[in-house]
Amino acid sequence: MKDQERKESTFDFGSQRAGNFKILIAFASQYGSTGEVAEVVAEVLSQYGYAVDTKWIKDVTAVDHYDAVIVGSAIQYDKWMPEAVDFVKTHQKAFSKIPVAYFFTCLTLAKRNVKTEQQALAYADKLIALTTQVKPISIGRFAGVLDASKMSFLTRLMLKTITTVVGVREGDYRDWDAIRSWAKSIDAKLSNEHAEMLEAG
Template sequence: MASFLVYYGTGEGQTAKIADRIVVTLRARGHDATGVDTTETPANLTLDEYDAVLVGASIHGGKHQQAVIDFVDANRDELSAKPTAFFQVSMSSATEEGQEQAAGYVEAFLEETDWHPDRIAQFGGALRFSEFGFLKRFMVKQVVKREMPDLDTSQDAKFTDWQAVEDFANDVAAFVEGRLGIPTPDAGSSADQQ
């Protein structure tokens, strides 16, 4: 069994849901996995107690959460000494046309932090129109009409491929198991679809 830290920043909650699914998938493989939101980071959090670290961030206004960037900057040496992975959540990842832009966000993050994770994934996020204020809802709907003209903006929309999230978690776990010499368990789908 390996111990995993899943450290993430979330803007409107979809990255938290993805981090939770990763934690559930890792636990289903028999590992100890802990999810930590940047806003709830314990003062005594150290990476020493974890065998592997996954870091997740979402994109808002073309930028990742500063708290995630600060975490990677502060822990770069420790991250370099362990198996690591990075996952990004963005609306750009939700469409084929946006994939290049989403990849650019990842590249900019890695360049800014000078971090080289072993695994990287990009997931589509969600649009929670019902939670946006008037101005934000209006602005987002204008962009969506241009980028996704068939999307019904009268209700919330989720673009996360949950199977891809589980596949990523299983891939990271298999990599860590191989690197640490841990026998690979028989893992199946770990959670119901949301």
């Protein structure tokens, strides 16, 4: 990121001073582009004073020492990657007690129109339905990357047929401004969640 200056968070850390509020960003990414999105989200939140760990989902061994979790995955065959789904279901009890956000990347949003937006919302609905114990505070919906050079021959062949039909060519369709804006919104969401917890307590 070009702007590395510390931002003022809207979060009232109270006894959890800036830097002590820990956020885990766990991601599933087959070719790396979703992991790069996770890194940018982490950079933004770090600027607001949060202590952020960004990890590939399979490298996460424990979640109980985090104050909030963000889970991201590429969309494959109209759903999150299996390891992302398993991760949420495995830790749903812990996630029910802390703020959790989701995000996904997909080629569906490479072209923005009513149909693709509806499809992206359908993906989001599937995430909400993963478990009744976890109520995500936000779901980020982002376009992804199509880089055939990283794919197997059979995958390239299959994707060529699909992309020809939908009219999507190879390229990086990620909107970094939208990704950063969503990351900033998480700070506000955490502030609201914290205020509600204080009122309930």
